[in-house]
Amino acid sequence: MADEVGRDPEAVSKFVESFAAQLVEAGMQRMPARVFAALLSSDEGVMSSAELGEQLRISPAAVSGAVRYLTMTHMVSREREPGSRRERYRVHGDQWYEALTNREALIKRWEGALREGVSSLGADTPAGRRMAETLAFFEFVEGEVAAMMERWRAHRRQLFGGEG
Amino acid sequence: MADEVGRDPEAVSKFVESFAAQLVEAGMQRMPARVFAALLSSDEGVMSSAELGEQLRISPAAVSGAVRYLTMTHMVSREREPGSRRERYRVHGDQWYEALTNREALIKRWEGALREGVSSLGADTPAGRRMAETLAFFEFVEGEVAAMMERWRAHRRQLFGGEG
DNA sequence: CGCTTCTTTCAGAAATTTGTGAAGTTAAGG
DNA sequence: CCTTAACTTCACAAATTTCTGAAAGAAGCG
Structure with a gap:
């Protein structure tokens, strides 16, 4: 070697x-x-x-x-x-940072904890509303990240070509 | 109280x-x-x-x-x-998770470390190329996150109204 | 201007985390 | 089937981190 x-x-x-x-x-x-x-x-x-x-x-x-x-x-x-x-x-080389952004499991658990919070504190309380909004944010991010990675792949192809 | x-x-x-x-x-x-x-x-x-x-x-x-x-x-x-x-x-309520996504300083330092890596290992080596690509990814993400947060604010307004 | 109330700093005890050596496990090769 | 090379697991010592009580530091209020 x-x-x-x-x-x-x-x-x-x-x-x-x-x-x-x-x-x-x-x-x-x-x-x-x-x-x-x-x-x-x-x-x-x-x-x-x-x-x-x-x-x-x-x-x-x-x-x-x-x-x-x-x-x-x-x-x-x-x-x-x-x-x-x-x-x-x-x-x-091109998988690891995708994994980095892929905190799927983590985000899912946050969402779970927040959902519990909303229902146990009451969806009609100020705290409940605050958590519901936070929950909506995470759900939003989850969808956006997927789209972003798609755009990245296109961008990457443009910069470095098809295979790397 | x-x-x-x-x-x-x-x-x-x-x-x-x-x-x-x-x-x-x-x-x-x-x-x-x-x-x-x-x-x-x-x-x-x-x-x-x-x-x-x-x-x-x-x-x-x-x-x-x-x-x-x-x-x-x-x-x-x-x-x-x-x-x-x-x-x-x-x-x-609507600032804290923006702060969460705002790892600006962190990303900047990663970029710095990677730039050093590219130049010290050589931009024409396989390792150097891998790092250059990673660097490009972070630069890309940096721009995307700002746009994403803008979209979130619009989305949020639609869900919860103007003030929260 | 001093008293009082609240916050911050600091040294150290306690708990947790980390990395190692050694024993244990798996699987290739004779 | 035995030997051996490689990886993994485990118990423990060492290092680090965390939280507290105590003392020091601000700032309102009389």
Whole structure:
């Protein structure tokens, strides 16, 4: 496996850590953030568990935990080369930020909590009305996001061409 | 100060805690989340420091810290009745979720980190191209969100009328 | 101008979260 | 079927975060 020479490992590491820090500040846990940033900055967008552990100086256990989170949120997918027990993790380049905007499940739960609030506090009370409005906002956003992503794909095609 | 009878305090508290839990899961700290949920479920959308402390069973210090966070993120504003040293905190009903979508500063920093990544890894490398695309996505979203909020306001007017 | 009431700051105790080593599990290859 | 390489799970130590009581800091009111 030829190392990609021409890449300054220190520059890569610097980017990885600084981008991970931004993700952490946005609420992501540290290890998932670092693993994700490492994948994002790898040339192929693919790394093995061992490579991740080595570059980030973390234990296999930490890699495992981070990857579990990242795959559950669909920011990363796992692959296996046929006839190997080496797992490979891939960031899909145009899927991960779609996953980012895709807080569907989260929004659904907010909506659930708000609906309960409206009915338990009373739809005819000021607080109930405030919650009903908030609920309407989330429902609105839910629809808009889908349309926005459609426009993005068109825009992207225009900027980068059909495949990326 | 007449207690609002007709409101079941237990139902209110149940909503407050369950909505706060959702906010926590989305990355907000516990105390800000609880304080915010309490305000949201109050009839006038306004509560004093003492009322918050009493309902949530937390110290004045905790209220202070939570409110500091909430005002910094523009989810809550502080008021003072003239001629009183009692602070009052208000959730604006149609401002707070605008603040929620308004991750302007956050997105700007992500963009900064990505720009650095593109230039330090090389715009002509696969990784550099992946980051450039991600950057383009954020720039796109930034513009779209503003337009979306404009549409929301129109939609809202249609649903609830001009003032709320 | 001092008293009183409310808010903020701060140090530290308590609780939670995080990452590791070690043991356990799965599956490829002989 | 056994060996071995790789990933995962688990208990615990360490680090971090969170919330409180106490003291300090503002600001109305007499």
